[in-house]
Amino acid sequence: xxxxxxxxxxxxxxxxxxxxxxxxxxxxxxxxxxxxxxxxxxxxxxxxxxxxxxxxxxxxxxxxxxxxxxxxxxxxxxxxxxxxxxxxxxxxxxxxxxxxxxxxxxxxxxxxxxxxxxxxxxxxxxxxxxxxxxxxxxxxxxxxxxxxxxxxxxxxxxxxxxxxxxxxxxxxxxxxxxxxxxxxxxxxxxxxxxxxxxxxxxxxxxxxxxxxxxxxxxxxxxxxxxxxxxxxxxxxxxxxxxxxxxxxxxxxxxxxxxxxxxxxxxxxxxxxxxxxxxxxxxxxxxxxxxxxxxxxxxxxxxxxxxxxxxxxxxxxxxxxxxxxxxxxxxxxxxxxxxxxxxxxxxxxxxxxxxxxxxxxxxxxxxxxxxxxxxxxxxxxxxxxxxxxxxxxxxxxxxxxxxxxxxxxxxxxxxxxxxxxxxxxxxxxxxxxxxxxxxxxxxxxxxxxxxxxxxxxxxxxxxxxxxxxxxxxxxxxxxxxxxxxx
Numbered sequence: 413x414x415x416x417x418x419x420x421x422x423x424x425x426x427x428x429x430x431x432x433x434x435x436x437x438x439x440x441x442x443x444x445x446x447x448x449x450x451x452x453x454x455x456x457x458x459x460x461x462x463x464x465x466x467x468x469x470x471x472x473x474x475x476x477x478x479x480x481x482x483x484x485x486x487x488x489x490x491x492x493x494x495x496x497x498x499x500x501x502x503x504x505x506x507x508x509x510x511x512x513x514x515x516x517x518x519x520x521x522x523x524x525x526x527x528x529x530x531x532x533x534x535x536x537x538x539x540x541x542x543x544x545x546x547x548x549x550x551x552x553x554x555x556x557x558x559x560x561x562x563x564x565x566x567x568x569x570x571x572x573x574x575x576x577x578x579x580x581x582x583x584x585x586x587x588x589x590x591x592x593x594x595x596x597x598x599x600x601x602x603x604x605x606x607x608x609x610x611x612x613x614x615x616x617x618x619x620x621x622x623x624x625x626x627x628x629x630x631x632x633x634x635x636x637x638x639x640x641x642x643x644x645x646x647x648x649x650x651x652x653x654x655x656x657x658x659x660x661x662x663x664x665x666x667x668x669x670x671x672x673x674x675x676x677x678x679x680x681x682x683x684x685x686x687x688x689x690x691x692x693x694x695x696x697x698x699x700x701x702x703x704x705x706x707x708x709x710x711x712x713x714x715x716x717x718x719x720x721x722x723x724x725x726x727x728x729x730x731x732x733x734x735x736x737x738x739x740x741x742x743x744x745x746x747x748x749x750x751x752x753x754x755x756x757x758x759x760x761x762x763x764x765x766x767x768x769x770x771x772x773x774x775x776x777x778x779x780x781x782x783x784x785x786x787x788x789x790x791x792x793x794x795x796x797x798x799x800x801x802x803x804x805x806x807x808x809x810x811x812x813x814x815x816x817x818x819x820x821x822x823x824x825x826x827x828x829x830x831x832x833x834x835x836x837x838x839x840x841x842x843x844x845x846x847x848x849x850x851x852x853x854x855x856x857x858x859x860x861x862x863x864x865x866x867x868x869x870x871x872x873x874x875x876x877x878x879x880x881x882x883x884x885x886x887x888x889x890x891x892x893x894x895x896x897x
Contacts, residue, residue: 591615593612609627610625621657622653628647646666661682665677687702727750731746759783766778766779
């Protein structure tokens with residue numbers, strides 16, 4: 413009996429010891445977890461130490477401010493609400509934000525830094541305030557020698573893989589979208605300016621194939637920060653640009669990027685195209701911009717969108733384009749002047765037109781096509797959503813005089829050393845109206861030249877019709893029969 417009681421007492425003692433040990437373990441874990449979640453409150457110097465270590469890892473090229481810090485014992489340190497500061501200690505940019513930085517460091521890595529030698533590894537989750545650009549990168553190593561890998565997403569597109577090296581303060585990255593490749597080299601200059609060189613190789617953007625070089629500099633220099641809105645200011649320049657396998661004009665511009673808008677000034681495209689304006693980056697995406705062209709080869713510009721456009725309109729263009737309003741209800745006003753061109757197979761000396769746009773729809777308010785033998789009027793509208801399609805110009809009309817008529821078809825033909833421009837319109841049933849004009853500027857024997865004519869035709873049979881014809885020097889009324897010889 414006493415032996416049984418003794419065994420029971422021993423079991424109770426062991427159970428109490430195990431229970432006590434479990435309570436101590438739970439208390440320790442709870443204290444560690446609580447301490448880890450409140451590490452910043454218990455030891456504020458850890459935040460300063462983390463800021464100092466990150467700045468040192470990047471060669472003292474940047475200043476960091478950490479909003480909150482947790483982890484550090486069981487989990488690695490996690491830094492949140494991280495901001496880049498200027499020399500005055502104020503936030504240098506409110507355009508980009510770092511959501512979190514996760515390191516592989518714990519508290520003992522700082523305490524025993526001389527004994528424990530660990531390669532720094534930082535995972536950065538970043539993006540813009542408007543969420544149009546976001547990404548995630550992992551940096552392993554210090555500013556002098558580190559590897560980089562991750563991804564970036566632009567305007568809600570698929571993730572673009574990124575990898576590269578950071579050595580002696582120079583970052584070299586390779587971006588691989590679905591089609592093409594982009595190489596990026598970034599470097600902080602000794603005066604604190606970030607210089608970025610981008611090499612693009614057959615990057616596909618919508619209907620465009622882009623190859624060329626882009627240089628961006630003077631981005632948020634520390635001595636030029638506008639602490640009021642945290643804007644980024646800089647210059648951008650393109651070199652050796654090839655668009656859809658054809659050489660394109662080089663571009664140079666100044667810009668100012670804030671969380672609200674992108675401001676472009678003095679954009680110069682090949683000394684013939686200029687833009688100044690402000691483009692909103694938040695709803696409703698307000699636009700206020702002016703573009704001016706100076707002696708532009710219109711055929712070259714149109715051929716970039718569709719080579720067949722040059723069969724409709726060519727010439728040397730001067731113009732002014734004004735855009736104002738929200739992106740989804742943009743108002744536009746355009747003044748065009750084209751010299752020595754060709755429209756619909758008819759050459760001209762001068763074309764002038766005033767256009768107004770409401771959203772994607774642009775209509776011709778006033779126009780005049782001038783030739784030595786007289787003038788025409790261009791009328792109608794265009795849907796800019798059809799850019800690139802053959803139907804872009806389908807609603808434009810060429811008329812002679814005050815009235816406007818939408819012709820069903822037009823063509824040109826050689827005849828007796830001259831060229832005729834002919835248009836045809838079906839009125840109703842078998843009634844047709846036609847117009848024929850001599851449109852070639854070559855000097856020919858006037859006796860061989862037919863004068864401009866108007867026709868009214870009623871079809872009786874595929875080969876027979878009653879026709880009325882009016883011209884400058886003769887008229888005709890009778891039965892016309894077409895036969896093959």
